[in-house]
Amino acid sequence: GAVVSQHPSRVICKSGTSVKIECRSLDFQATTMFWYRQFPKQSLMLMATSNEGSKATYEQGVEKDKFLINHASLTLSTLTVTSAHPEDSSFYICSARDQGTGGYEQYFGPGTRLTVT
């Protein structure tokens, strides 16, 4: 099946620094990728939809200047958490839509655990 990778799997950073998370579709092209956030024992909340070659669409309440998304190619999207604070600590999961299956199959990455100290 289709594989989505994320890097890094875990990152610890100091408050005020920025962190970049990469999401790659390894064996398919994805014009659309999604970024989710998951707090402990809670479900996934969609943060933004990333479209290749255009600006991301952010969900209500998500600060676009804080969570910078770039989808520069059909296989790579990045999420940069700028000026991170402890409340940004969370599990971030990306997902990529496989265009080859008619567009409705979404595959999820393994997630990135961000801890801001």
Next chain:
Amino acid sequence: KQEVTQIPAALSVPEGENLVLNCSFTDSAIYNLQWFRQDPGKGLTSLLLIQSSQREQTSGRLNASLDKSSGRSTLYIAASQPGDSATYLCAVRPGGTSYGKLTFGQGTILTVHP
């Protein structure tokens, strides 16, 4: 706004039992419904996807049913095993196109003990 609810929130069963996980959604105008498995600290693995025109899907010991008009889906796991222990999430995609955004339930934490 679509809301997805999963019951129970947690379930602990002995190995070998058959079990049912429930998912309900408020807006029946869905395109499809998907069941996922999430192991602790990991991403999501798709288990079954049911299109809105379908009533059920089966994969091995898993069977998912969909009653769109009543806004309900169930995931049936036969002969449960300790390896089935995980969080199970259901998610719905709104109707209209295949490009709608998934809305997730809170998940059911399943523990199967030997």
